Amino acid sequence: MSYSALTQHFQQQYHLQHIAAMCGWDQATMMPAGGNQARSEAMSTLAVLSHQQLQAPQLAQWFSAAQAESLTPEQQVSLAVMQRQWRDATMLPSDLVGAFSLAGSRCEHAWRSLRPANDWAGFLPLFEEVLNLSRQVAAARSEALGLSYYDSLLEQFEPGMRSATLDPLFNDVKQWLPGLITQVQAKQSAEQVQLPQGPFATSHQKALGLEVMKLLGFDFNHGRLDVSVHPFCGGVSEDVRLTTRYDENDVAQALMGVIHETGHARYEQSLPAQWRSLPVGQARSMGIHESQSLFFEMQLARHPAFIAKLAPLLSHHFGEQTAFSSDNLAKLYTRVQPGLIRVDADELTYPAHVMLRYEIERDLIEGKLQAKDLPERWDNLMQQYLGLSTKGNYKDGCMQDIHWTDGSFGYFPSYTLGALYAAQQAKAIQTELGTFDHLISTDLSSIFSWLQRNIWQHASLLETDALITQACGQPLNACAFKLHLEQRYLGA
Amino acid sequence: MSYSALTQHFQQQYHLQHIAAMCGWDQATMMPAGGNQARSEAMSTLAVLSHQQLQAPQLAQWFSAAQAESLTPEQQVSLAVMQRQWRDATMLPSDLVGAFSLAGSRCEHAWRSLRPANDWAGFLPLFEEVLNLSRQVAAARSEALGLSYYDSLLEQFEPGMRSATLDPLFNDVKQWLPGLITQVQAKQSAEQVQLPQGPFATSHQKALGLEVMKLLGFDFNHGRLDVSVHPFCGGVSEDVRLTTRYDENDVAQALMGVIHETGHARYEQSLPAQWRSLPVGQARSMGIHESQSLFFEMQLARHPAFIAKLAPLLSHHFGEQTAFSSDNLAKLYTRVQPGLIRVDADELTYPAHVMLRYEIERDLIEGKLQAKDLPERWDNLMQQYLGLSTKGNYKDGCMQDIHWTDGSFGYFPSYTLGALYAAQQAKAIQTELGTFDHLISTDLSSIFSWLQRNIWQHASLLETDALITQACGQPLNACAFKLHLEQRYLGA
Ligand SMILES: [Zn+2]
Ligand SMILES: [Zn+2]
Numbered sequence: 001m002s003y004s005a006l007t008q009h010f011q012q013q014y015h016l017q018h019i020a021a022m023c024g025w026d027q028a029t030m031m032p033a034g035g036n037q038a039r040s041e042a043m044s045t046l047a048v049l050s051h052q053q054l055q056a057p058q059l060a061q062w063f064s065a066a067q068a069e070s071l072t073p074e075q076q077v078s079l080a081v082m083q084r085q086w087r088d089a090t091m092l093p094s095d096l097v098g099a100f101s102l103a104g105s106r107c108e109h110a111w112r113s114l115r116p117a118n119d120w121a122g123f124l125p126l127f128e129e130v131l132n133l134s135r136q137v138a139a140a141r142s143e144a145l146g147l148s149y150y151d152s153l154l155e156q157f158e159p160g161m162r163s164a165t166l167d168p169l170f171n172d173v174k175q176w177l178p179g180l181i182t183q184v185q186a187k188q189s190a191e192q193v194q195l196p197q198g199p200f201a202t203s204h205q206k207a208l209g210l211e212v213m214k215l216l217g218f219d220f221n222h223g224r225l226d227v228s229v230h231p232f233c234g235g236v237s238e239d240v241r242l243t244t245r246y247d248e249n250d251v252a253q254a255l256m257g258v259i260h261e262t263g264h265a266r267y268e269q270s271l272p273a274q275w276r277s278l279p280v281g282q283a284r285s286m287g288i289h290e291s292q293s294l295f296f297e298m299q300l301a302r303h304p305a306f307i308a309k310l311a312p313l314l315s316h317h318f319g320e321q322t323a324f325s326s327d328n329l330a331k332l333y334t335r336v337q338p339g340l341i342r343v344d345a346d347e348l349t350y351p352a353h354v355m356l357r358y359e360i361e362r363d364l365i366e367g368k369l370q371a372k373d374l375p376e377r378w379d380n381l382m383q384q385y386l387g388l389s390t391k392g393n394y395k396d397g398c399m400q401d402i403h404w405t406d407g408s409f410g411y412f413p414s415y416t417l418g419a420l421y422a423a424q425q426a427k428a429i430q431t432e433l434g435t436f437d438h439l440i441s442t443d444l445s446s447i448f449s450w451l452q453r454n455i456w457q458h459a460s461l462l463e464t465d466a467l468i469t470q471a472c473g474q475p476l477n478a479c480a481f482k483l484h485l486e487q488r489y490l491g492a
Numbered sequence: 493m494s495y496s497a498l499t500q501h502f503q504q505q506y507h508l509q510h511i512a513a514m515c516g517w518d519q520a521t522m523m524p525a526g527g528n529q530a531r532s533e534a535m536s537t538l539a540v541l542s543h544q545q546l547q548a549p550q551l552a553q554w555f556s557a558a559q560a561e562s563l564t565p566e567q568q569v570s571l572a573v574m575q576r577q578w579r580d581a582t583m584l585p586s587d588l589v590g591a592f593s594l595a596g597s598r599c600e601h602a603w604r605s606l607r608p609a610n611d612w613a614g615f616l617p618l619f620e621e622v623l624n625l626s627r628q629v630a631a632a633r634s635e636a637l638g639l640s641y642y643d644s645l646l647e648q649f650e651p652g653m654r655s656a657t658l659d660p661l662f663n664d665v666k667q668w669l670p671g672l673i674t675q676v677q678a679k680q681s682a683e684q685v686q687l688p689q690g691p692f693a694t695s696h697q698k699a700l701g702l703e704v705m706k707l708l709g710f711d712f713n714h715g716r717l718d719v720s721v722h723p724f725c726g727g728v729s730e731d732v733r734l735t736t737r738y739d740e741n742d743v744a745q746a747l748m749g750v751i752h753e754t755g756h757a758r759y760e761q762s763l764p765a766q767w768r769s770l771p772v773g774q775a776r777s778m779g780i781h782e783s784q785s786l787f788f789e790m791q792l793a794r795h796p797a798f799i800a801k802l803a804p805l806l807s808h809h810f811g812e813q814t815a816f817s818s819d820n821l822a823k824l825y826t827r828v829q830p831g832l833i834r835v836d837a838d839e840l841t842y843p844a845h846v847m848l849r850y851e852i853e854r855d856l857i858e859g860k861l862q863a864k865d866l867p868e869r870w871d872n873l874m875q876q877y878l879g880l881s882t883k884g885n886y887k888d889g890c891m892q893d894i895h896w897t898d899g900s901f902g903y904f905p906s907y908t909l910g911a912l913y914a915a916q917q918a919k920a921i922q923t924e925l926g927t928f929d930h931l932i933s934t935d936l937s938s939i940f941s942w943l944q945r946n947i948w949q950h951a952s953l954l955e956t957d958a959l960i961t962q963a964c965g966q967p968l969n970a971c972a973f974k975l976h977l978e979q980r981y982l983g984a
Contacts (some may be wrong), residue, residue, distance in 0.1 A: 043511070222526040
């Protein structure tokens with residue numbers, strides 16, 4: 001059976017991804033700085049071997065033989081997803097894979113100290129190398145897939161998504177959003193909001209985070225919470241590794257961060273066990289992944305009914321404060337204020353951060369923007385979209401994100417796609433099961449069950465369009481997102 | 493250049509060992525229990541791929557071509573050590589390597605909960621599988637090397653060492669030791685010793701451990717300290733991962749454990765950088781490795797001059813106690829008391845624990861003892877060597893050690909070899925540089941420099957015999973060890 005030979009081969013591939021994910025997690029959370037050179041080299045070798053394993057000569061024959069075998073519909077999908085992963089591997093030469101992994105590790109690690117030092121000059125040559133190799137990857141993928149350079153990278157994170165689909169969608173949001181932000185800021189300028197008074201000890205913030213993860217159904221037998229400079233959700237479904245960072249003056253940052261990553265984690269932990277070690281058992285796309293984290297962080301955690309659950313936990317861990325009243329927290333967590341930092345952005349200004357990055361990374365990859373001109377372009381767009389200057393402020397400007405340091409060009413659109421998908425899911429749930437007001441206060445788990453039935457259990461068994469249309473009754477669109485923001489920020 | 497092709501190939505092998513070491517460390521320190529099945533499978537796949545990489549078909553030709561190339565003497569040694577590692581790999585079929593890795597991971601992980609539960613019946617089938625696969629490994633190695641089953645495993649940890657050398661050496665120690673123990677216990681029965689009063693908070697014990705690691709020259713830019721059930725020194729030279737465990741009622745256990753592992757760590761961290769990623773740049777043998785940890789733990793840390801340095805640190809971290817006087821600590825840390833647990837054993841009774849294990853594991857591997865008969869045999873030997881019963885007490889008897897759970901048969905002799913080597917080194921240093929009394933109190937670093945010059949920098953460039961003879965003026969023997977114990981425990 002060629003199909004079963006293939007599944008065995010791809011299980012090994014899954015094992016190597018497991019190993020790489022754990023070593024990547026360790027690099028970001030545990031590794032002493034002096035270990036980085038050796039780690040980068042080791043991970044580059046692993047990437048090359050893993051890539052070679054995926055290019056084993058017998059695969060081509062197995063794939064054609066498997067087509068003729070009698071397979072269930074699900075096995076046919078599984079076969080197609082394996083084939084896509086194989087095709088992705090075979091279009092890149094092994095030495096490019098190794099060089100790309102090494103340059104990304106090096107740049108990312110250097111970024112950890114160069115960013116706080118605001119050292120653009122030190123960062124630029126490392127970044128240029130990553131960009132250069134990313135363009136080589138794009139060139140190879142573009143050639144093989146018949147897509148533009150940028151679309152060929154986007155395809156890695158959002159299979160089937162194209163700039164031609166993103167552009168009208170994003171333009172629609174981009175034109176509508178500034179007006180809404182102005183209206184909301186005008187409305188909020190009359191509101192009184194109290195800031196909780198710190199310091200908030202890291203150990204208490206951690207205890208709070210763990211409690212909220214439990215409330216959200218995180219399975220601690222298959223995962224853990226740690227600290228990293230740039231929070232992420234890593235590891236594998238069987239052992240999900242969340243990270244956050246703590247600011248002793250601000251309790252919301254880590255709290256909302258943990259909730260966001262818990263959304264990613266529940267998706268990973270709930271992928272169907274019987275498909276777990278095969279490509280078809282993986283998360284559908286990064287847009288769907290971000291739809292889960294943003295569903296948790298924005299749709300759920302900023303909802304007044306959920307905030308009513310958070311308020312007593314905050315008082316419990318940090319003592320009574322009037323700022324911890326549900327009313328005040330609800331205002332605070334929906335406060336709109338354009339700022340420099342994407343990960344600290346409110347729900348309304350967040351899309352502006354994404355669109356800025358989308359436009360810039362597309363031009364970088366298409367060769368229309370040079371790495372050295374990045375800070376100026378960044379500053380221009382920040383002025384235009386949010387009225388803020390980042391001149392000379394690289395660390396809060398173009399050096400703020402981890403994504404480009406390891407060559408993850410094409411990822412950023414996933415955040416806004418995720419926000420749109422999350423709003424569509426929230427709308428569908430409320431149509432089907434009742435309002436969040438009611439569900440959150442009486443039966444939070446019914447929401448998770450809906451996600452389990454409609455998103456999590458399908459892994460990559462459905463194409464993104466089919467998954468969303470089946471779950472929400474409509475394909476991808478911005479209506480629910482716009483409606484959600486208008487209702488939450490202006491309405492009722 | 494075939495030699496340079498070989499070095500590149502073996503550097504990749506080193507990278508895979510790095511990856512495996514880090515995932516192994518994570519499994520013992522960080523991983524939630526539910527992640528173990530997936531981790532074991534992933535590491536088994538990595539072991540198989542790593543093994544296949546080492547068996548690449550071009551290697552045979554490279555090795556024969558490299559013999560004819562003009563190489564420096566050091567490159568010739570490097571070539572020979574690569575060839576030994578290659579020979580070790582090629583004598584085992586890949587499926588045995590995978591099965592052995594998987595069974596070891598499973599058994600070790602189960603042991604973590606079965607041991608505290610004293611569950612021999614639960615442990616036995618897992619252990620039988622590991623033993624069975626270990627005997628298959630021994631059979632394959634024995635066939636290829638022309639050695640007995642047990643010697644073929646010993647060779648993995650102590651290249652060149654044979655039972656025929658161990659037996660007379662160990663018998664000598666075994667006959668001489670009981671008399672000494674009796675004499676020392678008689679002498680110590682008249683002594684007053686105070687036990688420090690706990691509890692000793694884990695956080696303070698950790699702070700103390702870090703301070704002592706610093707005093708001993710551990711490089712925190714290339715390593716860290718964590719917690720595991722069974723302490724070990726893992727990771728790679730560039731990133732050494734020490735572990736310990738804390739007992740809030742006993743400060744000595746973690747303290748002495750950390751000092752022991754720091755000895756391993758300094759050896760690893762000080763291996764010559766220019767050979768680091770090649771087999772010849774690795775530690776010479778496990779006996780030499782244990783000689784460094786036991787040098788730190790026994791020769792240094794139990795020396796009155798070093799205890800005089802520890803005493804104020806203990807008072808600093810846990811408050812003044814009369815039990816923290818140098819005099820009392822010196823008595824306490826050299827107190828002789830036969831006990832059930834090897835890792836808690838004093839310097840004098842430790843060899844009895846090793847010899848018991850050596851005799852048992854040899855019989856297990858040679859097929860002269862069945863796994864099911866292990867507890868009875870263990871009990872008999874404990875009665876005979878230390879006068880203690882372990883009947884029904886598996887957790888403090890034959891289930892106490894991690895080594896056999898992952899199939900590390902042949903390792904135990906390294907501990908006593910290490911103790912003998914350490915005593916030889918201590919004697920050589922004092923002959924060359926002055927007494928430990930003087931060196932420890934005035935110039936601790938001169939001791940480390942001697943180890944650097946005579947042991948650490950040579951990595952595997954010298955055979956064990958040559959290394960020891962060159963460093964100490966004599967080949968392996970028990971004289972220095974016996975003299976050291978007589979002087980410390982009876983003398984002056
Ligand atoms: Zn996210
Ligand atoms: Zn040791």
